[in-house]
Amino acid sequence: SWLSRAGAETRRGWPTVAAVLPAGGSGERMGVPTPKQFCPILERPLISYTLQALERVPWIKDIVVSVTGENMGTMNDIIQRYQHKHISLVEAGVTRHRSIFNGLKALADQSNAKLSKPEVVIIHDAVRPFVEEDVLLKVVTAAKEHGAAGAIRPLVSTVISPSANGCLDCSLDRDRYRASEMPQAFLFDVIYGAYQQCSEYDLEYGTECLQLALKYGHTKARLVEGSADLWKVTYKRDLYAAESIIKERTSKQIYIVMDRKDREEHIGVLLEEMLKNEVNNVKFTSGALCHVGRDLQPILSKQCYNFVCVNVMTSDFQETQELLNILKESNLSMLYPVVVISVHFHASESVPFGEKMENLMKIRECAKEAKKRNILLYGLLICYPQEEQKLQESLKQGVTIIDALVKERNFGLIGQLLVA
Amino acid sequence: SWLSRAGAETRRGWPTVAAVLPAGGSGERMGVPTPKQFCPILERPLISYTLQALERVPWIKDIVVSVTGENMGTMNDIIQRYQHKHISLVEAGVTRHRSIFNGLKALADQSNAKLSKPEVVIIHDAVRPFVEEDVLLKVVTAAKEHGAAGAIRPLVSTVISPSANGCLDCSLDRDRYRASEMPQAFLFDVIYGAYQQCSEYDLEYGTECLQLALKYGHTKARLVEGSADLWKVTYKRDLYAAESIIKERTSKQIYIVMDRKDREEHIGVLLEEMLKNEVNNVKFTSGALCHVGRDLQPILSKQCYNFVCVNVMTSDFQETQELLNILKESNLSMLYPVVVISVHFHASESVPFGEKMENLMKIRECAKEAKKRNILLYGLLICYPQEEQKLQESLKQGVTIIDALVKERNFGLIGQLLVA
Numbered sequence: 001s002w003l004s005r006a007g008a009e010t011r012r013g014w015p016t017v018a019a020v021l022p023a024g025g026s027g028e029r030m031g032v033p034t035p036k037q038f039c040p041i042l043e044r045p046l047i048s049y050t051l052q053a054l055e056r057v058p059w060i061k062d063i064v065v066s067v068t069g070e071n072m073g074t075m076n077d078i079i080q081r082y083q084h085k086h087i088s089l090v091e092a093g094v095t096r097h098r099s100i101f102n103g104l105k106a107l108a109d110q111s112n113a114k115l116s117k118p119e120v121v122i123i124h125d126a127v128r129p130f131v132e133e134d135v136l137l138k139v140v141t142a143a144k145e146h147g148a149a150g151a152i153r154p155l156v157s158t159v160i161s162p163s164a165n166g167c168l169d170c171s172l173d174r175d176r177y178r179a180s181e182m183p184q185a186f187l188f189d190v191i192y193g194a195y196q197q198c199s200e201y202d203l204e205y206g207t208e209c210l211q212l213a214l215k216y217g218h219t220k221a222r223l224v225e226g227s228a229d230l231w232k233v234t235y236k237r238d239l240y241a242a243e244s245i246i247k248e249r250t251s252k253q254i255y256i257v258m259d260r261k262d263r264e265e266h267i268g269v270l271l272e273e274m275l276k277n278e279v280n281n282v283k284f285t286s287g288a289l290c291h292v293g294r295d296l297q298p299i300l301s302k303q304c305y306n307f308v309c310v311n312v313m314t315s316d317f318q319e320t321q322e323l324l325n326i327l328k329e330s331n332l333s334m335l336y337p338v339v340v341i342s343v344h345f346h347a348s349e350s351v352p353f354g355e356k357m358e359n360l361m362k363i364r365e366c367a368k369e370a371k372k373r374n375i376l377l378y379g380l381l382i383c384y385p386q387e388e389q390k391l392q393e394s395l396k397q398g399v400t401i402i403d404a405l406v407k408e409r410n411f412g413l414i415g416q417l418l419v420a
Numbered sequence: 421s422w423l424s425r426a427g428a429e430t431r432r433g434w435p436t437v438a439a440v441l442p443a444g445g446s447g448e449r450m451g452v453p454t455p456k457q458f459c460p461i462l463e464r465p466l467i468s469y470t471l472q473a474l475e476r477v478p479w480i481k482d483i484v485v486s487v488t489g490e491n492m493g494t495m496n497d498i499i500q501r502y503q504h505k506h507i508s509l510v511e512a513g514v515t516r517h518r519s520i521f522n523g524l525k526a527l528a529d530q531s532n533a534k535l536s537k538p539e540v541v542i543i544h545d546a547v548r549p550f551v552e553e554d555v556l557l558k559v560v561t562a563a564k565e566h567g568a569a570g571a572i573r574p575l576v577s578t579v580i581s582p583s584a585n586g587c588l589d590c591s592l593d594r595d596r597y598r599a600s601e602m603p604q605a606f607l608f609d610v611i612y613g614a615y616q617q618c619s620e621y622d623l624e625y626g627t628e629c630l631q632l633a634l635k636y637g638h639t640k641a642r643l644v645e646g647s648a649d650l651w652k653v654t655y656k657r658d659l660y661a662a663e664s665i666i667k668e669r670t671s672k673q674i675y676i677v678m679d680r681k682d683r684e685e686h687i688g689v690l691l692e693e694m695l696k697n698e699v700n701n702v703k704f705t706s707g708a709l710c711h712v713g714r715d716l717q718p719i720l721s722k723q724c725y726n727f728v729c730v731n732v733m734t735s736d737f738q739e740t741q742e743l744l745n746i747l748k749e750s751n752l753s754m755l756y757p758v759v760v761i762s763v764h765f766h767a768s769e770s771v772p773f774g775e776k777m778e779n780l781m782k783i784r785e786c787a788k789e790a791k792k793r794n795i796l797l798y799g800l801l802i803c804y805p806q807e808e809q810k811l812q813e814s815l816k817q818g819v820t821i822i823d824a825l826v827k828e829r830n831f832g833l834i835g836q837l838l839v840a
């Protein structure tokens with residue numbers, strides 16, 4: 001983080017920064033009744049991911065969100081439920097420009113004690129949840145120097161101009177143009193002045209803030225290359241893509257809770273080795289449960305949302321239950337569903353397989369409880385045959401199942417006992 | 421289909437049509453080593469979906485695909501494995517325009533007996549798998565009349581022109597421009613003539629066929645509004661989106677195989693009712709297994725890729741096994757993984773639950789066999805308690821599991837026995 005490099009508050013010349021998020025859209029392009037910023041991804045509304053992305057940037061002081069009157073209640077619920085900070089709500093206008101203008105007015109309003117006028121204001125979209133601190137830093141830095149700045153991307157398609165009768169008039173040289181994306185940033189006085197001077201026509205039909213800064217603020221925006229992840233969630237397929245990206249990001253780390261008994265530890269270690277060999281692009285760490293309580297904060301702050309819990313008491317859930325208690329006390333599952341896989345082993349010489357399965361069925365009740373806290377609990381029973389090759393097959397199958405459960409994050413299969 | 425309305429071959433004035441698919445791209449934008457047209461979606465390469473979309477249009481006679489020499493073998497394997505018809509391969513050029521030109525040359529080549537020069541040629545992208553017959557019909561009709569036609573979409577982002585120093589020069593009025601998409605269609609002589617006349621610079625740096633037709637063929641293309649699904653799979657997120665769209669489309673129909681015994685039929689009917697009440701946007705049909713063999717073709721031709729098989733012999737898989745045999749004889753699972761859920765019931769008064777589960781574990785071996793034919797087999801054991809309310813809960817849980825299995829189409833969880 002930039003903060004850790006320089007110490008934002010004290011860095012000489014670093015401006016005060018606020019953000020405005022127009023979120024008054026109706027989502028008609030999605031073909032769904034819910035406005036897209038409120039569409040759920042893993043049961044959490046899209047806009048909450050965007051707020052989270054802005055909140056974790058320590059040098060953004062205030063975030064002003066414009067929402068329509070009818071969605072004010074929904075928005076307040078989201079802020080409460082996901083514990084968003086530094087958010088102020090203002091009423092959206094009927095167009096995007098009017099919504100942004102309302103946000104700027106709230107920041108400039110001297111009678112509003114909660115907000116104060118920033119030196120630089122970021123304008124972002126509620127439906128671009130993957131904005132990184134890096135690009136925010138770049139547009140703010142450029143805005144401080146040039147008055148205005150915006151993220152751009154290469155064009156994916158050629159842009160053409162149709163004639164009045166629906167025929168091709170000309171096609172633009174793709175290399176000479178760019179798509180204007182968000183975030184953008186402005187010296188507050190530049191963009192606020194532009195909105196105060198612009199026409200009703202601009203407010204009604206315009207969409208491009210950089211254009212207002214150019215036309216009314218006589219400020220040529222600096223253009224900053226953004227990453228592909230800045231794209232705007234527009235169609236239903238974009239919601240699918242966003243969900244897959246979030247699933248991918250939350251499945252990058254798995255913590256393996258090992259128990260303390262020697263024999264079982266042995267097979268736990270074999271499972272860990274197999275996981276590390278077979279699953280790519282995932283970071284595995286492990287530790288005994290007795291240490292987890294102490295070491296929980298570092299693990300959780302590393303954004304690890306997946307736990308494989310190797311149980312010593314094969315017909316019992318002691319370790320898993322302790323882990324669930326620790327997770328419930330933390331806030332880890334507030335923002336993302338946390339996957340917990342309770343692993344048990346069955347050695348062929350001991351109790352009958354069916355009996356062992358039956359004993360483990362109580363996981364269904366635990367899973368129902370855990371689900372209330374956004375924890376997705378699954379059981380995994382791994383056969384532990386004497387024969388080396390068969391054991392390898394069992395472990396490999398167990399790895400396949402763990403990988404599938406972590407990557408899919410499926411709500412419908414919680415409480416199931418899977419068998420490897 | 422248009423064919424069923426008019427009879428393509430005999431429709432007066434309908435032109436002969438071929439398609440050219442440039443597929444020489446390297447996929448550098450994806451950030452993955454595999455060129456994007458060969459990236460797997462549900463284990464099948466993206467380009468195969470696109471070929472399938474073109475093949476099902478009866479009036480497209482030939483499909484010419486340009487691939488690089490190093491991918492020629494891969495492409496031949498794809499054609500064989502997924503039984504694609506009417507495909508000819510030509511060597512791709514180093515640019516998109518050169519690849520298209522090579523495809524056109526092959527169609528015009530009088531010494532090539534397999535291909536003949538069509539009246540109209542469609543140009544499409546290998547990475548736009550969701551093209552519908554409707555838009556193909558529109559561009560071909562317009563090309564026949566105007567000489568050239570292309571699909572367009574509204575711009576999602578404002579297009580801007582940067583100055584040499586990376587600042588905003590101007591932003592284009594979004595309403596006056598469109599994104600040029602695919603498919604496009606041309607009178608063969610217009611586009612072939614344009615490629616023959618155009619400069620090396622055009623072939624090296626140009627991308628827009630409509631522009632060539634305008635500049636060298638003096639033909640103003642007719643622009644046709646396309647659907648959002650025409651978008652080009654460009655980034656990794658687009659692959660995610662495509663996979664979700666395919667999963668959604670293949671989960672729209674479920675066939676319930678009912679057995680013949682009265683008592684079991686009763687609970688099968690209860691399950692069917694619950695499915696119809698609880699699962700939205702899915703069409704359910706049902707029938708006894710003895711009729712399935714006879715009626716299979718109509719069911720399969722309706723693109724039903726999901727089967728819930730209610731078994732009469734609760735510790736046996738007789739019905740499921742028969743269904744699997746029928747499916748294996750058909751070609752249904754060649755293009756999409758077919759989901760089969762083998763449903764069993766457990767009445768509390770009969771054998772112990774654990775024993776019942778153990779008996780059903782043989783489904784794992786069946787699933788391994790079925791997987792070789794791209795059939796995803798899962799088991800579902802539904803408890804059948806006397807108490808009405810508990811029975812409702814079991815059935816509802818069963819419905820949740822069926823819904824999750826059909827929608828996720830998960831390869832890692834095949835052979836699992838899920839419990840409701």
Ligand SMILES: [Mg+2]
Nearest residue numbers: 109112115116
């Ligand atoms: Mg104030």
Ligand SMILES: [Mg+2]
Nearest residue numbers: 529532535536
């Ligand atoms: Mg020929």
